[in-house]
Amino acid sequence: MIRTVIFDMDGVIIDTEPIHHHAFFSLFAELGIPVSEAEYATFLGKSTRNVFQQLKNNYHLSQEVEDLVMRKRELFNTSFDDDADLDLLPGVRALIEDLRRHDVQLVVASSASKATIARVFDRFGLGPYFAHRISGEDFERSKPDPAIFLRAAELAATPVSECIVIEDSANGVAAAKAAGIYCIGYASEHSAGQDLRSADRVIHHFSELTASDIKTLSAQ
Incomplete structure (x- = not known):
């Protein structure tokens, strides 16, 4: 049982996936990295930290993983709080x-x-x-x-x-x-x-x- x-x-x-999507792609644009929708789909179910560890290796990013995580979280939180229709x-x-x-x-x-x-x-x-x-x-x-x-x-x-x-x-x-x-x-x-x-x-x-x-x- x-x-x-x-x-x-x-x-x-x-x-919250649309909010995560918006936050991730806003940050990708800030970083100038060409992450495709197909590549993004492989991230679903993974932690944000693991995603940025992978992206740091793939795109040779100079930023620290923790800084990327915090920036993405900031973008997410702003959208989350502003979305009155979220349920x-x-x-x-x-x-x-x-x-x-x-x-x-x-x-x-x-x-x-x-x-x-x-x-x-x-x-x-x-x-x-x-x-x-x-x-x-x-x-x-x-x-x-x-x-x-x-x-x-x-x-x-x-x-x-x-x-x-x-x-x-x-x-x-x-x-x-x-x-x-x-x-x-x-x-x-x-x-x-x-x-x-x-x-x-x-x-x-x-x-x-x-x-x-x-x-x-x-x-x-």
């Missing part, structure tokens, strides 16, 4: 509430920074629902490395066979499967171009999931 659900955040709980993705709050009513433990395991996770949680009042928040900035390697999901299961004191992961990126799905965790791929308009075929199940709307159904799932 499933006792813990591990949520990715960006693209699953909230669609949780359709159906996800109802699913979160349903899971908690059924005593399912919730963990967020996101490649986003701790500051960004806190910003989202504070704005939308998510804190009371989640037992743990895990940021990719605490890991040397990003998804598809499974470390973040293994840590989520450890913090939740739940065997991986009694966890599921909900993810919207190919890197995230690969990380979940590498951790030995049942993975639900969330295929929405925001995850276009992401290969979710390795997921155990793919949904297109959170109304397709209920706590009762989730609790009966098991790792393959």
